[in-house]
Amino acid sequence: MPASVENFSLGVSVEVGKIDKELKKLWAEGEGAMARASLINLAVYSEAPGSLEKNTQLVAKVAENHACRAIVIGANPAAKDNHVEAWISAHCRVGRGGAKQICSEQLSFLLEGPCTSLLPSIVFSHLDSDLPLHLWWQGEFHDPMDPQLWAWVDRLIYDSQEWKDFDGQMRLVETAQAEAKQRVVLCDLNWTRLDKVRSALAQFFDHSAAHHHFDEIESVRIEFAPGFRSTALLLAGWVGAQLNWKAQTTRSPDAFNFADSSGRKIDIRLRESPGEPISRIVLESGGIQFVVAHGKGIDLLDVWRGKPDEECAHQLMPAGSNQAVDLIIDELMRGGPHRVYLRAVNCVRELL
DSSP, rough: OSOOOOOOOOOOOOOOOGGGHHHHHHHHHHHTEEEEEEEEEEEEOOOTTTHHHHEEEEEHHHHSSEEEEEEEEEEEOOOOEEEEEEEEEEEEEOOTTTEEEEEEEEEEEEEEEGGGGGHHHHHHHHHHHHOOOOEEEEEEEESOOOOGGGGSSSSSEEEGOOSSOOHHHHHHHHHHHHTTTTSSEEHHHHHHHHHHHHHHHHHGGGGGGGGGGGGGGEEEEEOOOOTTTHHHHHHHHHHHHHHOOOOOOSSBBEEEEOOTOOOOOEEEEEOOOOSSEEEEEEETTTTTEEEEEETOOOOOOEEEEEOOOOOOOOEEEEEEOOOOOHHHHHHTTSSSHHHHHHHHHSSSSSGO
C-alpha cells in the first residue's frame, strides 16, 4: 500500500478492470492496523481542471467525520480522444481505542473524451453494497440529463451559487428528480450556507408574544457579497415562503415587493456589498428592526432588535463557514427531503 495514507495524492494507479483486486490487496497489507469503514457512497463529479487533487483534499477532511466510499471523478468531455485513468487510496484516522486506524476508501477516475458518457456505469459498478449514494455534482448540469444516472442517487448535492441560469439548471434538476420518481433529495449548498443566518433570524420569533410582528413587517433589507445574489434571493424566498407571501412584479433586479394574504405590500431590497455571502439582513416591523449582521472575516453573527435610535442588547451567535468542505460536512449531517428549500425556491423562482 502507499507509504502514507494521510497525504492528498491520488494513491496507487490501477487498471480500471482490476480495482476490486487491488482494493483487496490494499486492505490485506494493512490487516491488523487498518479497519475499513463506510456508511455512505459519496461520488464527486467535476469538469474543472485540477479537480481530482482538490477534491481528494476535500474527501480527506470529510472522511474524518463521515466514513464513506468516495468515488472522485474528474472529467473533460471536450477532449477529442478517449482517455481513462484510475487510482485507489485510503483516508485514515486513529480510532478512539488508539490501536487501529479507521479508513475510508477513495476511488479516483480521470475521464477524457466521449468516454465521459460512461459516468453512470463507473459509479454504479463501484458502489459499496446497498449503502445510500450521495452525488456531489460540481458546476453546471448538462442538457439533456442522463436518466440512467438518477436511478441510484439518493441525495443530489450541488451549489446553485455557481449557476448562471438558475431557472434552466433547476428545471434540469427537477427533471432528474421526476425521472427517479421523486426518490432523489435535492441538496443545495447555497441553501446550506444560509443555515446560521436563518436560525439567528428565526430565534427572534420563537416566543408567541413576538408573532404579531409577522403581520406588521414593512420591509426586508439584505446585503450580499458580489456573486451571491442568488443566496440573498433564497434568503428572501425563505422569509416569504414561511409567511405565505407572494412575489410581485419587480421594479429592478434588486428591488421588488411581496404581498401577504390580505394584499398588503412588503418592500424587499437587495444590496451588493463586499463582505460575507450574507453580511446583513434587517426586518422592519412597527418601528422595530430585527437585525442579523456578519462582519467580514468574523465567525460570529451580531444579532439584535430595537428601534434605530436606541441602544440595543446584542447577542453573538455562530456564523458558520462558507468553505466547501464545511458546507458539504454540514449537508451530510442532514436528513429529510428539504421541503422548506423547495418552497423558498418556488417563492422567488421568477427572480432567480
